[in-house]
Amino acid sequence: xxxxVRQPATVRGSALPRVPVLVGAIIVLAAAYALVAVRxxxxxxPNILGPSSPDDTPSAETAELASLQAIEAILASVQQAxxxxxxxxxxxxxSAAIEQFPRDQTLRLAQADLLIRLAQxxxxxxxxxxxxxxxxxxxxxxxxxxLEIGPRTPEMEFAAGSLARSLGNSEAAIAHFSAAAxxxxxxxxxxxxxxxxxxxxxxxxxxxxxLAVAVSIDPAKAKAWGMLAEIALRQNEPRxxxxxxxRAVAIExxxxxxxxxxxxxxxxxxxxxxxxxxxxxxxxxxxxDKAALRLAGQACGLSRQxxxxxxxxxxxxxSGVSDPEIMLDAAGWAERAGNIERxxxxxxxxxxxxxxxxxxxxxxxxQPNP
Numbered sequence: 001x002x003x004x005v006r007q008p009a010t011v012r013g014s015a016l017p018r019v020p021v022l023v024g025a026i027i028v029l030a031a032a033y034a035l036v037a038v039r040x041x042x043x044x045x046p047n048i049l050g051p052s053s054p055d056d057t058p059s060a061e062t063a064e065l066a067s068l069q070a071i072e073a074i075l076a077s078v079q080q081a082x083x084x085x086x087x088x089x090x091x092x093x094x095s096a097a098i099e100q101f102p103r104d105q106t107l108r109l110a111q112a113d114l115l116i117r118l119a120q121x122x123x124x125x126x127x128x129x130x131x132x133x134x135x136x137x138x139x140x141x142x143x144x145x146x147l148e149i150g151p152r153t154p155e156m157e158f159a160a161g162s163l164a165r166s167l168g169n170s171e172a173a174i175a176h177f178s179a180a181a182x183x184x185x186x187x188x189x190x191x192x193x194x195x196x197x198x199x200x201x202x203x204x205x206x207x208x209x210x211l212a213v214a215v216s217i218d219p220a221k222a223k224a225w226g227m228l229a230e231i232a233l234r235q236n237e238p239r240x241x242x243x244x245x246x247r248a249v250a251i252e253x254x255x256x257x258x259x260x261x262x263x264x265x266x267x268x269x270x271x272x273x274x275x276x277x278x279x280x281x282x283x284x285x286x287x288x289d290k291a292a293l294r295l296a297g298q299a300c301g302l303s304r305q306x307x308x309x310x311x312x313x314x315x316x317x318x319s320g321v322s323d324p325e326i327m328l329d330a331a332g333w334a335e336r337a338g339n340i341e342r343x344x345x346x347x348x349x350x351x352x353x354x355x356x357x358x359x360x361x362x363x364x365x366x367q368p369n370p
Contacts, residue, residue, distance in 0.1 A: 071097070071104055078110055082117070087124065090114055108146035109156070115139035116163075136167055154183040158190060165197060173197045181213070188218035195227060204231045222251040222258070229261055238268035256286035263295040272299035288316035290326055297333060306336035324355030331361060340365055 074097045081090035094111045101107055117123045119135035127135070143160040161176030174197050181190035195210035208231055214224040225248040232241035242265040248258040262278035276299050279292055286292060293316055300309035313330035331346035344365045350358035 067101065067104075071101060071106060075106070075110055078114070082114065087114070087118055103149055105146045105149040105151075108142050108149065112139045112142035112146065112159075115142060133167075136163060139163055140167060152179070152183075154180040154187065154190065157183065158193070161193065165193075170197050170201055181210075186217065188214045188221050188224070191217070192221060192224055195224070199227060199231070204235065207231060219247075220251050222248045222255065225251070226258055226261065229258075229265070233261070233264060233268070238265040241265040242269065253281075254283075256282050256292075259286075260292060260295065263292070263299065267295060267298050267302065270302055272302040275299040284319060288319055288321050290323060290329075293326060294329065297329065300333075306333050309333040310337050310339070310342075322353065324350040324353035324358070327353065328355060328358050328361065331358070335361075335365065 074093060077093050078090045081087070081093065091114060094107060094114060098104075098107050098111065115135045116139045118127065119132045119139065121127075121132075124132075124135075140160060140163040143156060143163060147156055147160060157176045157180035161173045161180065164170075164172035164176060174194065177190055177194035177197065180187075181194060184190065191210040191213040195207040195214065198204070198207035198210060208228065211224045211228050211231075214221050215228075225244045229241040229244035229248065232238070232244060242262065245258055245262045245265060248255070249262065252258060259278045259282050263275040266272070266275035266278065276296060279287060279296050279299075282292060293313060296312045297309040300306065300312070310330065310333040313326065313333055316326060317330060327346050327350035331343045331350065334340075334343035334346055344362065347358045347361045347365060351362060
């Protein structure tokens with residue numbers, strides 16, 4: 001149900017796609033083999049299927065079969081080179097093959113897959129950042145060539161869109177994700193990724209429209225509800241954000257991002273107890289990070305409980321947190337709680353940890369009271 005999703009009047013970042021294209025290419029080749037076999041069957045098995053027409057000539061079909069066999073052998077060689085981490089060899093094989101078979105889509109997809117591998121630090125740790133960017137661009141160009149050859153599948157459009165987005169080409173990413181979503185209206189990931197691009201451009205009406213499509217296809221997309229909540233917060237609608245976040249938390253109760261966003265929404269609504277409840281549900285490694293602690297402090301400030309804020313910060317420091325900014329924030333709450341001695345101690349610890357901004361607080365705390 002989308003009762004709380006506004007329907008607008010008008011309708012950098014993600015990981016590189018890892019599509020097992022070499023395996024997929026072999027599957028496509030198998031299908032092509034089947035098609036050629038059907039066309040050749042009357043000549044291959046005349047006693048079973050009857051003689052072929054006297055006007056039929058086997059030259060086209062047999063030539064196509066020979067090409068498929070050659071491409072299959074090429075892809076097998078590329079796979080072996082990749083398994084052996086001989087990426088230069090794999091590139092050389094594919095470049096020669098594309099020159100020989102320029103209109104073969106599977107070779108272009110295999111080339112894109114190889115280039116994506118080369119762009120990843122785990123696969124190619126010696127490549128420079130400039131090299132990685134060049135590999136990504138070349139992979140995107142290979143996808144464009146594959147799409148131009150056809151057929152244009154939603155999966156290919158999605159992979160091309162992911163690459164375009166990683167390259168910072170939001171216009172191209174929108175075009176590809178839109179094409180994928182139009183071709184397959186059952187996959188919620190397509191409008192979700194399209195929404196992410198619109199969100200990065202701060203085109204929130206368009207992002208919201210695509211998120212509404214995504215959750216209508218798959219209401220269990222927690223990320224979509226979270227993005228709807230973020231849009232609502234940015235548009236100063238914390239109550240609507242809290243409603244969206246209830247959906248996100250119900251789907252992914254252990255996701256820290258939703259709890260942090262809940263605390264933001266409830267603080268905006270001046271409901272500090274609910275904000276603290278959301279933050280208390282975080283695991284320790286998230287509950288004691290800087291953003292969560294500041295939200296907790298804000299909630300305690302709203303309820304005029306500086307002692308409670310200091311207690312939360314003391315728990316964080318006792319757990320081993322050593323961030324000097326957190327130390328200085330704790331010193332601020334100690335000062336508000338009237339514990340000047342502890343405030344001065346914490347400020348000095350922050351300064352010793354290299355946080356020079358603590359010096360101003362130390363000087364102020366050391367001044368005699370009038």
